[in-house]
Amino acid sequence: MFQEEISKQLAGITEIDASKILECVESTKNKEIADFAVPVPKLNKFKKLVGKPDELAAQFASKIQLNDLIKDVSVSGTYLNFKINRMVQVQNILKEVIEKKEKYGFTNQGQGKKIIVEFSSPNIAKPFHAGHLRSTIIGNFMVQLFTNNGYQVVSMNYLGDWGKQYGLLAIGFEKHGNEQSLLEDPIKHLFEVYVKINEEAEADPTIHDKARAYFKKMEDGDEEALGVWKRFRDLSIEKYKGIYKRLNVSFDIYSGESLVSDGMIVEYDKLEKMGLIEDSEGAKVIDLSKQKLGKVLVKKSDGSTLYITRDIAAAFERKVNIGFDHMYYVVASQQDHHFRQLFAILEKMNYDWKKDCTHINYGLVKGMSTRKGTVVFLEDILNETKRKMLKTMQKNPEKFAEIENPEEVADIVGLSAVVIQDFNAKRNKDYDFNWKRMLTSEGDTGPYLQYAHARLSSIERKSGVEFNPNADLSLLVEPQAFDLAIAVGRFPEVIQTTLNNLEPSTLTTYLFELCRAFSSAYAELTVKGQEKNVAEARLALFVAAKQVLNTSLKILGLVPLERM
Ligand SMILES: NC(=[NH2+])NCCC[C@H](N)C(=O)O
Structure with a gap:
């Protein structure tokens, strides 16, 4: 929406197609300076612009209208920098998640296919x-x-x-x-x-x-x-x-x-x-040497x-x-x-x-081997992971006692460890099966993601307020709330990228970002004991984050845990 507004205004100024400008609107790393930026030289791709890029940038900036969406515009070098109305952005994102629930982030592009x-x-x-x-x-x-x-x-x-x-x-x-x-x-x-x-x-x-x-x-x-x-x-x-x-x-x-x-x-x-089909000493082959694929044996001589x-x-x-x-x-x-x-x-x-x-x-x-020897059966791997996970869980006896079905939880977390380790890098990369690393709940691991989900669930359980879909989201003013909401807001675009590259790692990398944003928000934004309106707004934010994490874990083939 913000990108669209920026593109629309720039289209009016430069007479370049808004959809083309949209490709040049970049999300910035340093949100202190700007939320979005447009490198003016990039626009030259679509239309020869007359003038020095930095001067053009200044000229364009002076013509941008500030409004509900764009709060500020500035220039650094050849870049146009935009600050947006974060409040509006946060509210829009969260409203969309709350409305679409488990459908949030997906399209119907596969209809009929x-x-x-x-x-x-x-x-x-x-x-x-x-x-x-x-x-x-x-x-x-x-x-x-x-x-x-x-x-x-x-x-x-x-x-x-x-x-x-x-x-x-x-x-x-x-x-x-x-x-x-x-x-x-x-x-x-x-x-x-x-x-x-x-x-x-x-x-x-x-x-x-x-x-x-x-x-x-x-x-x-x-x-x-x-x-x-x-x-x-x-x-x-x-x-x-x-x-x-x-x-x-x-x-x-x-x-x-x-x-x-x-x-x-x-x-x-x-x-x-x-x-x-060609004959080759009684056997039958297909000649693919033109394609540099040799002769393919398709029937043996018998x-x-x-x-x-x-x-x-x-x-x-x-x-x-x-x-x-x-x-x-x-x-x-x-x-x-x-x-x-x-x-x-x-x-x-x-x-x-x-x-x-x-x-x-x-x-x-x-490096995938268990205690039993070199030939590894999948079941042995799963049993070994579960056993190790149970041991880790037992290190915290108080928490362990609270879990109703520890065996099942250990099995699910263990599988999450195996799967996320696999999904950590691009598919075509080889990787080392590392028992120790994959089972820790810190770092980019399956247990870490499950832990975040369980924590989000516990916020819900212990918040002291009911989830209110009409909560006053304008009360979310802290930067941590903004960062988490923005992370939630990126989900639809991550799903699109994932559909294109079919790389599970695109989704997991994103989830680690989301969970890190959640950790910072969690440390800063308590829900329990807050004034009702504030508690409701924060709870809505966490419910939205949980929704995205929950759907994502399911896509990755995992059962999201409410407690662990
Ligand atoms: N259509 C196929 N060739 N699929 C792959 C089959 C894999 C084969 N069974 C193997 O374990 O190596």
């Missing part, structure tokens, strides 16, 4: 590792973000449940499988079996031949072979569902590599008819298919059977090459919707 987010996608019989964890939380974040902005979102888990390794697993299970262990923890047991048979296969290569033969039977639709495999798959999915629940994540669709088998024949025929063959068919099936305006694959950067190949093939097949497919990639997590 459908998005598929494919994420998590672990491999049955292999550990759910840090890479899958990253995919899970980034993908879930995208689902929440899109949903809140009006998109219809389909969340999809594309399981790695097909391929020669399932032949290997079946053979391993015949030798080493144990029914009871399978039922107790299918993911762990299948992994144990898988590791054992792999070791044995190193000494005895005929095992690999048997595995290939077994997988071929599966691809040929042999019922017995498929029955065994299906059981492994079903049991694993049940187990995964439990883990996802703990992560606060759910899927609309459990798909998987195994489910595209018929479609594969169709797509493969298309490729062949289009003349895109006729069995590959990961990429299944992805080609899966993409087509999703377009036809589900439909999408955009599809995102949330998969580690290690697979950049794979997705480049996939998209290049879709392009060669003249699928114009290839332009609507995006690989959302991310870097590695390093």
Whole structure:
């Protein structure tokens, strides 16, 4: 609103389009000097201005009308500096939050558009590792973000449940499988079996031949072979569902590599008819050397298919059977090459919707290990985090005694620690998993954000006044109140940026700013015991801040805590 007013007035003076000037209105760092500034030389981009920039600045300044919104204008060098009516600004922001509640900050830009987010996608019989964890939380974040902005979102888990390794697993299970262990923890047991048979296969290569033969039977639709495999798959999915629940994540669709088998024949025929398939010593390849992506193997000489063959068919099936305006694959950067190949093939097949497919990639997590050894299962990580968090909480026995459900709280704070550590930097950065740092409640951590939320909740509980949506906000005169309200007011723009870059770190960085502004306000602006009108105004400010933090935590996939 202030930026618009500044632009409108400058448009009248310079005859440049107000919408263009708007791009040049900057929010300043030092609010003592100005709230907004316009660097006059920047306006030259839109229209050649005659005169020296500093003189022009002075000339423009003299023509600006002060009013309800703009309180003061000054010049420093080539900059035009504006001070705005903070009272009006604070009131406008808070009124908007109070009115829109959990809808504050979002738009309906996704209305009528459908998005598929494919994420998590672990491999049955292999550990759910840090890479899958990253995919899970980034993908879930995208689902929440899109949903809140009006998109219809389909969340999809594309399981790695097909391929020669399932032949290997079946053979391993015949030798080493144990029914009871399978039922107790299918993911762990299948992994144990898988590791054992792999070791044995190193000494005895005929095992690999048997595995290939077994997988071929599966691809040929042999019922017995498929029955065994299906059981492994079903049991694993049940187990995964439990883990996802703990992560606060759910899927609309459990798909998987195994489910595209018929479609594969169709797509493969298309490729062949289009003349895109070449023979290479009995195996079939697609030549992408012009695109500098090499030759892609799509069918082995024994006729069995590959990961990429299944992805080609899966993409087509999703377009036809589900439909999408955009599809995102949330998969580690290690697979950049794979997705480049996939998209290049879709392009060669003249699928114009290839332009609507995006690989959302991310870097590695390093140094993630628990007491139990090097192979890390997600559950171990979560249990370890919870255990450590409980220990930290117990250090303050009085507070600990007040918490009704300490186990649950420790689990939620622990997950917040893991997630926020992950969301602290840009997706494509590798990072070190650091138990100690992520669990502290100071610094840029999950516990810090949860702590701020719990504190905001406690202000609400203990304020001694009722929340009044019509509170007299003109009583918020302190600079700390202003800073916090301004931080709250930035939320809609942060959501827009986040929608564009799909970087969770954009949102978390903002939340740390918001919470720091809250800390200063909290120290300065007591609610309890104040005169009623003042207490109500301050409570309204804190309620607005809590609203933004609350919605944000949910978008990040976390359960906001009322007490901790
Ligand atoms: N459409 C895809 N290829 N999605 C990614 C699947 C990830 C694969 N299951 C893995 O763990 O490496």
